[in-house]
Amino acid sequence: MSVEPKLTRFNQSVLSKYQIYNSIFMTLPFDAVTKTGVLLPLFHETCEKGFKQGDNPTTIVETFFKKYQARRNKESQINLLFRFIQYIERQVVLFDAIEDAAFPIVNNMEGVGTLRNLKGTAAAEGNLEELQKYLEEFKVRIVLTAHPTQFYPGSVLGIITNLTKAIKENDLSEINNLFGQLGKTPFFKHQKPTPYDEAKSLIWYLENVFYKTFGSIYNYIQTSIYDDGKRHNEIVNIGFWPGGDRDGNPFVKPDTTLKVAKKLKQSIHKKYYEDLRDLRKKLTFRGVEERIIKLETLFYNYSTNQNGDNEDIMSSKEFIKELLSIRDVITKEHQSLYVSDLNNLINRVHLFGYSFASLDIRQDSRIHHNVFSTVIDSLIATGTSSFPDNYHDLSEAEQIEILSKATDDVSNLDAFDDEMVCNTLKTIAIIKDIQKSNGERGANRYIISNNQTALNVMQLFAMLRMVAFKDELTVDVAPLFETIPDLENAPGVMEQLYTNPEYMAHLRARGSKQHIMLGFSDGTKDGGYLMANWGIYKAKELLTEMSRKYDVTAIFFDGRGGPPARGGGKTHQFYSSLGPTIEDKEVQLTIQGQTISSNFGTLDSAQFNLEQLISSGIKNRIDGAKNKMSDADRAVMTDLAETSYQTYKDFKGHPMFIPYLERMSTLKFYAKTNIGSRPSKRGTSDKLVFSDLRAIPFVGSWSQLKQNVPGFYGVGTALKKYEENGEFDKVEQLYHNSKFFRTLLENSMMSLTKSFFDLTKYMSKDEEFGGFWNIIHEEYLTTKRLLLKLTGYSELMENEPSGRASIQVRESIVLPLLTIQQFALKKLQELEKAGVAADDPDKLIYEKIVTRSLFGNINASRNSA
Known part of the structure; x- marks a missing residue:
């Protein structure tokens, strides 16, 4: 079968469709200004011609009004510019939906980098056993963050999903309805979201995309690559930052973290209930039906109970045990009918447990230092502490020595007046509560941003043990190195930790794994594009070497953003290029904003991009020697x-x-x-x-x-x-x-x-x-x-x-938007120079234009992911 080149497939399935649907969209009257759809193409043409002639945005806007709308007064002109912004925002949504619908046509879902291709290549080359062995120890973790680079409210994301489906099915009447809905639905948020709102909007992806995609990837590996029906390494898992990331966010409080953890647990119970409800219709056999009904009722109660009172009726281990027992009965007595459907659920429980996602906690080292100093002072004041009176005057090495052995009890958390101290300590206590409720995976990593020294790590290490984890510390402490100097110092910091017997004992108890986070965004801001990427590459090499010296596996966690400037771009190519000198047992990276919706927003794109990440790690393992730099x-x-x-x-x-x-x-x-x-x-x-x-x-x-x-x-x-x-x-x-x-x-x-x-x-x-x-x-x-x-x-x-x-179409869509933005910025600069007051009506209007025009441009940039 001959396959058209990718560009031809894009032109046929995306570009041509966009032109057809856009022409329909432009004729719809959304409000009293019926001419907007007619005038926007003329304005677009004026922009293109103007920039070719070397005109500036102000001239272009004024030329347009002179030529086509000379009778409009100033207020009417401004209104039309706002209408243009609204239309362009919605054109971007339309293009998103068309690109999403065409994803499996434009991208080869069984081509290079997919699991089917990986398996085919391994089988043809006689490397299937090697592939199986590798998959037993390799993991990909994508960590969803609430970093604000996505401007769509939840209602608009819902429309994109429905529009994508309608475009796939060429359902014109539904497309027309959704265009109408799109025109009437506001894009602008009048209030900032709370951290809990952010968590809820990301849980939508967990429920509607990842639950299914992770399950199908795992099922494929189990049935096609291993073909043994046994339980294997989970390979894909998910991390979660909203509700746990405190760095610079004063609105994330301890109760926020607890609330998000409860919501995650409730959401996964809801998904299990839905699966059990479907199984109940199929497993209508003697000795099976009543057991499935019992589980279905139990999980219905779990998922609808807002208070989380039914915490311990059945643990996830007991749940899996019961499902396995039911599977035995079906296999022995009912000819294995629907056993694969039951296996799908068993695999999902294995993947997600009761946590759905692992909630990471993150805070800045400078905050920790202040909190810790306050706690130490209060302990010293009691006269019964293991900390000496002159603790603050000691050298860093002496302080680390004391911290590693600290056994003081910090249990009265309300004894501190300072809110930051109180909240930081309560958050530590809450990690323990979440582990009891959602399982250890529910919250078992604490990231220290702006980490500069081993002391930063040991302060948190001691606090965790003194507040909540006296017997066994079931939390990984992960330093985050961001600036160029911090990256250069990182290997020395880790050696200090590895040579500390108490810290090393903790690592041994955690499987001899050390999580280390590296920040691309702040690295680039600090050191520029090439240096940030090369600095991180070299830091990873030295950290790998240092960790291996002490028989520790470094687990690198990359803080990546959407655009290349923040570590984004073609991420899977990056991971397949690292070579043998960088530890590659796991690929972990942050996914945020428009990267979530563009790379993982649909079942097709999520499956494709997750498989690309899995195979990139494997490809690096196989081609590692080739990637070694001379x-x-x-x-x-x-x-x-x-x-x-x-x-x-x-x-x-x-x-x-x-x-x-x-x-x-x-x-x-x-x-x-x-x-x-x-x-x-x-x-x-x-x-x-x-x-x-x-x-x-x-x-x-x-x-x-x-x-x-x-x-x-x-x-x-x-x-x-x-x-x-x-x-x-x-x-x-x-x-x-x-x-x-x-x-x-x-x-x-x-x-x-x-x-x-x-x-x-x-x-x-x-x-x-x-x-x-x-x-x-x-x-x-x-x-x-x-x-x-x-x-x-x-x-x-x-x-x-x-x-x-794709970039050219998106840039063309937003060209009028950018022109309007620059026109408004120029007007503001003129008003500033004239010394106009901050509350001047003209100034406020132009500021509003700039703010509104930010949205469409950022949303259009989704392919920077």
């Missing part, structure tokens, strides 16, 4: 990273860097979007301080400007150094030899493809910021030219035509 290549990679780091540091240190972000970008508008429960910056100062900036608004602001600086800045200068020295062949050699380097550059190309400097070209003439804009533009041109030279491509992303085509 000393010469390493030297070039290090030099490129160093040059780009210096270039990025100089850029960050430019006196116009902060003013440009503050006054020329959308940075300050992120806080007004009501998309996440967490504040948009860490500090409380009114003055913008770089270290307080969160990675998401930082990267997002460059994205809104269509300058995507964090995804390429410094790459061009680093490559240019080799070109000028007549040593470009060394970089070509590295590109040819290293899959890791190729993956980095391909992701950088994606950032360049999504840049559009004509949008902000008007800034080049600005007397204050013109020079700074030109520096960015120059680096963009250099990077683009040299990446094309290095790859031999005639255009960016030439090797990925369907991905490029």
Whole structure:
């Protein structure tokens, strides 16, 4: 059977359908302004022509009104711009739904990187046993975070799901109804969500996507790769941050964590009840039916009981035992009828237990330090503590020694007046409660962000034991290393811990595994694109070596964002390129915002992307030796990273860097979007301080400007150094030899493809910021030219035509939106210069335009995932 090229499949199943459905969508009257759908294409055309002629956004908007809508007054013009924004937001939704519907057509669901392909290749090469052995110890964990890069409210996500289904079935009348619903459903959130709201919206994916997808992947491995019906390593599991991630989020309280844990347990019970209800219709045999009915009733009561009072009627072990016993009866007495349906449920209980997902707790080391100092002072004050009076004056090594042996009892948690101290200690106690209710997997990892020293780890280690885990510590303590200096110091920090007998005894009890988290987003913000990725790569190598020296398996957990600038991009290619010097027993990564809906939002995309992640780890194991870098290549990679780091540091240190972000970008508008429960910056100062900036608004602001600086800045200068020295062949050699380097550059190309400097070209003439804009533009041109030279491509992303085509359609959809945004920003800059008051009506209107226009642009960027 001949298969059309991927680009042809994209054009037929996505692009053509979008053009047809969009023309229907544009004729629908959603409100009194019936002309919006007619005028938007004219405005789109005006934008395209205008930018080709070198016009600025203000000229383009004014030209449009002069040419087509000369009679409108100013208020009516502003209203039309708001209508355009609403239409464009909904065009993005339409394109999302069409792309989701076409996913299994555009992507080969049995092609390279899928489990079927993996099994076929292994069988053909006689490696099936090796594959089975590898799958017994390999795991993929995706960790859902509430980081706000997804602007759709839950109601809109529901419409996308239904629209995807209707488009798959070509159901025109349903599509028409959903278009109508889409037009009437607000996209804007009037209030910030609470952390519990965020948890609930992500539990939707657990219930509607992951429950089924994880089950079918596990079933396939069990029946087709092992073919023995036995229980095996669960391979895929899920982590969860909403309700547990306290870092910079004052709204996550101990009762939030408990409430989310209860909701997770209730949700998995509901899924088990639904499966039991279906089984009841099939298993109508003597000796079986009444047992299934009993379980069905029990889980119905579990899932509808809001208070969680029925905690211990049946444990998950007892549940599995009963299901296995029922299976025995069916096998022996009823010809194994419907046994595969029963196996599906048994496998899901094995995968999800009573926890559904593992709730991670996360807090900043600086908060821990303050909390811990308060606790120590109160213990010393009792006069009966094991801590000496001069504890705070001791060296770090002496403090670590005392902490490792601390046995003091901190049980009266209400004795502390400070709310942060009280909440931190109560959270530790709650981990123990969740483990009792949801099983140990319910909450068994505590991440320390901004971790800089071994003392940071030992403070938490001691607190966990003193507050709740006196007998046995069933929690993994995971340091998170983010900045370039922290990554460089990480191996030394871990050696200090590995040489501590008490900490080592804890690791041995936890299967000799040490969880280590590495932050791509803050790494890039701190060190630039190449240095962040190379810094993490080198840190992983050294941490692997250090851990193996002490017979510990390092479990790396990557804090990745959606766009390449935050560690996203083609993630599975990244994992298949790591080579043998990096521990690869598990792939763990954060998934957030639009990455959840774009990569895991449907059953098809979730299955495909999970299988790609599983096979990427296996491919790295098989091809590991091929991916090992030579000393010469390493030297070039290090030099490129160093040059780009210096270039990025100089850029960050430019006196116009902060003013440009503050006054020329959308940075300050992120806080007004009501998309996440967490504040948009860490500090409380009114003055913008770089270290307080969160990675998401930082990267997002460059994205809104269509300058995507964090995804390429410094790459061009680093490559240019080799070109000028007549040593470009060394970089070509590295590109040819290293899959890791190729993956980095391909992701950088994606950032360049999504840049559009004509949008902000008007800034080049600005007397204050013109020079700074030109520096960015120059680096963009250099990077683009040299990446094309290095790859031999005639255009960016030439090797990925369907991905490029998707980006082009999305960028085209939001072009009018970005034009409106820049028009409003320019008006605001003029009003600022004129010294207009903060509550000036015009100023408020233009601010509202900027804030509203953020949404559609970010949602359209989902293919940066």
